[in-house]
Amino acid sequence: MRTAERLTNIPPYLFMELRKKINKAKADGVDVISLAIGDPVEATPDSIIDELCATARDSMNHRYPTDEEKGMLAFRKEIACWYQERYGVSLNPENEILGLIGSKEGCHHFILARVNTGDTVLMTDPGYPAYRASILMGGGDPYNVPILPQNNYLPVFEDIPADVAKKATAMFLNYPNNPTGACATLEFLNKLVDFARNYDIAICYDNPYSEIVFAGQERVSFLMAQGAKDVGIELNSLSKPFNMCGWRLGMACGNPELIAAISKVKENTDSGIFNPIQFAGIKALQKEAPFIEKMLALYGKRRELVLQTLKKIGIDFNPPRGTFYLWVPVPKGMTSLDFTNRLFDKTSVVVASGVAYGKYGEGFVRISLTVSDKRLEEAMKRIEKEFTQ
Ligand SMILES: *Cc1c(COP(=O)(O)O)cnc(C)c1O
Numbered sequence: 556m557r558t559a560e561r562l563t564n565i566p567p568y569l570f571m572e573l574r575k576k577i578n579k580a581k582a583d584g585v586d587v588i589s590l591a592i593g594d595p596v597e598a599t600p601d602s603i604i605d606e607l608c609a610t611a612r613d614s615m616n617h618r619y620p621t622d623e624e625k626g627m628l629a630f631r632k633e634i635a636c637w638y639q640e641r642y643g644v645s646l647n648p649e650n651e652i653l654g655l656i657g658s659k660e661g662c663h664h665f666i667l668a669r670v671n672t673g674d675t676v677l678m679t680d681p682g683y684p685a686y687r688a689s690i691l692m693g694g695g696d697p698y699n700v701p702i703l704p705q706n707n708y709l710p711v712f713e714d715i716p717a718d719v720a721k722k723a724t725a726m727f728l729n730y731p732n733n734p735t736g737a738c739a740t741l742e743f744l745n746k747l748v749d750f751a752r753n754y755d756i757a758i759c760y761d762n763p764y765s766e767i768v769f770a771g772q773e774r775v776s777f778l779m780a781q782g783a784k785d786v787g788i789e790l791n792s793l794s795k796p797f798n799m800c801g802w803r804l805g806m807a808c809g810n811p812e813l814i815a816a817i818s819k820v821k822e823n824t825d826s827g828i829f830n831p832i833q834f835a836g837i838k839a840l841q842k843e844a845p846f847i848e849k850m851l852a853l854y855g856k857r858r859e860l861v862l863q864t865l866k867k868i869g870i871d872f873n874p875p876r877g878t879f880y881l882w883v884p885v886p887k888g889m890t891s892l893d894f895t896n897r898l899f900d901k902t903s904v905v906v907a908s909g910v911a912y913g914k915y916g917e918g919f920v921r922i923s924l925t926v927s928d929k930r931l932e933e934a935m936k937r938i939e940k941e942f943t944q
Contacts, residue, residue, distance in 0.1 A: 565688045577905060588926065588934040589905040593733065593879060595798040595925045600846045603797065606838040610831040620830050624821035626654020630833040633840045634806050642776040646808050651784070653814050654828050655805040658763050658792040659685055661817070662727065664824070665759045665788065666693035668816035669725050677726035679710060680913030681734055683761070686727040698723065701915045708737035708875065712750045720754040731764035731877025734912045734921040738772055738877040744780035751786035757813060758787025764878045766796040766847050769855055772876040784809050796847045797839045804828060804836045854879045857924040857931050864935040868942035879924040891920055902937035
């Protein structure tokens with residue numbers, strides 16, 4: 556069967572390839588430990604599950620979602636409270652908030668809502684691969700803005716050629732950053748708003764790790780920047796802070812015109828989120844902030860363990876303080892793929908190769924802290940043994 560041309564430029568989804576490799580090894584009886592994917596193994600908190608179960612018994616909730624594509628007003632109001640409390644950001648639940656089936660859905664529908672065929676869309680390199688796929692599927696032309704360690708992995712706006720910026724109609728950013736773990740400052744976000752305003756670029760600030768920050772790093776939302784709502788939206792998600800990756804629940808907040816446009820796309824695509832999942836989301840936002848602290852303590856300990864192990868094998872670096880990933884420089888004389896392959900072949904530990912996130916990811920691998928303590932300890936033992944022999 557011939558399939559659509561819009562798919563031909565999209566590389567196979569990174570994790571699908573990895574999954575195949577892992578499955579093959581597992582089928583051969585190998586004890587594989589994957590540190591490649593950011594998907595917490597600990598369960599979603601009970602109060603959230605209980606709320607889903609209780610509300611799923613009400614047949615009213617078996618019908619099309621309330622308020623359809625926008626999400627329930629009660630859910631949107633709870634999101635407004637969350638943003639006010641956690642970030643000091645005021646949002647109008649009527650027209651500045653939209654429920655999403657995860658932030659990834661929001662990325663895709665943002666493109667459909669904003670970008671015309673042939674428009675340039677800026678994204679970072681390294682960057683989250685789904686942005687590129689969404690840009691291509693929406694007929695846009697992706698342009699990679701390098702983010703480099705010497706600039707704390709933040710884009711330098713002066714280095715983006717003016718003719719590119721003039722052609723661009725949208726930009727994706729994500730801090731705390733997947734894959735590098737870098738965090739943005741308010742000062743940077745104010746510059747971002749100025750850049751967006753100067754070139755009429757709509758910002759899609761994808762912020763699913765806004766709550767995953769360590770040791771004194773402050774939580775930052777794009778919407779805290781002066782004038783952010785004039786130039787863009789922030790996507791957020793319950794996946795990462797509440798261990799709800801499989802539930803598919805997130806939100807878009809900010810510019811009312813963009814929110815309305817994305818809502819129109821959703822009205823004609825997915826008709827919104829299952830009501831009980833939205834009720835469960837309300838519960839998470841109301842009751843489970845302490846759960847985030849508990850997870851941060853766990854991730855913090857795991858982070859230390861990985862850093863200690865890497866130090867023992869001669870990789871000593873000072874990582875940024877966001878996300879549950881570590882962006883790790885590979886040993887001298889090796890490429891990212893050399894290192895990834897050696898780890899897999901000799902220790903059956905899987906990490907994500909930096910080049911999967913763009914050419915500026917060369918020289919790095921990404922290690923995820925979302926496996927159990929026991930598995931992480933085992934993985935670190937194997938790595939230490941392999942590289943200190
Ligand atoms: C995990 C992740 C997402 C996906 O979030 P969902 O809400 O589960 O769709 C989006 N963007 C980035 C950068 C991520 O790492």
